[in-house]
Amino acid sequence: MSAAENQTTNGTPDTPAGPRPEPLRFFGTTWVDHSGGYTGRRIGVAVGSLAAAAAACFVLRIAYDGLRIADIGSFVSLLMVVMFAICSALAFRHTWSGYTTRPDPDRQASLRGLLSIGFIGSLLAYFFRSLTEAPGEKLHRAEYEKARAEYDKRVTRRSGNPSRKRRRNS
Template identity: 40%
Template structure:
């Protein structure tokens, strides 16, 4: 029986970038610029939509406390969504599964914050690139360490074979 040959670790693809983030090829810079610009435009459209909604509240002559509550809710959710998105692309989260489900409604309400975070992160690198790069480099380093080691000293192997032959 032979042991299966381990292959060099492959990088994980990032949405919209594939694996071009590894060596910055295949239009990586142009793609980063276009996606950052697109996220900025979508954030501006989102702000416009929120402004139209607020104008609807004003025209309906709703109570001033309700208008203030809506502004505070959208501003708070936008700020939380922005910070969580930026932190998520630079540092690992310990329990991402449960945490993401709990903050889903905040992310939906604060969609402008997520779009702004994506646009700002795209100005520096692909969102999530730092985390993927650290993981990939650690996996490659471990692979190199495991494949470069010799499991046994070749001179001892020859000695054992000779010793085994003498015992017979």
């Protein structure tokens, strides 16, 4: 879009100058001022993530029953339960901490398999976070406010006509 297309009829830009907020999944940029059905979206996200976690537990229960019917032994059944419990706990912690700090991309890539196995923990972290805010809102808000403050500082730093500036007598 050209600069001329980005102008309204009175000649001013449509959007304010400076940094723009980063959109969040399911929320867009409504997290900035909590408008546009923000509360309804949070409720929907909470219900959806809890329903997905419950469905995932049901599927795991069917898989566990399949192992029990196959009569492969109690050790393998116990191993499967412990593996899903540990992976879910680690996925919960990793997802929860990802809402307050940016995760390292290399670490994220190395944990992809573990996070896939512990997807129930990630869904539960998403559910619990959505009870208080949009998941990731705190991190994005801090980054946006910091960028906004830096932009405002840059813009106001050079105000006035420099040729009229008083010179010090030394």
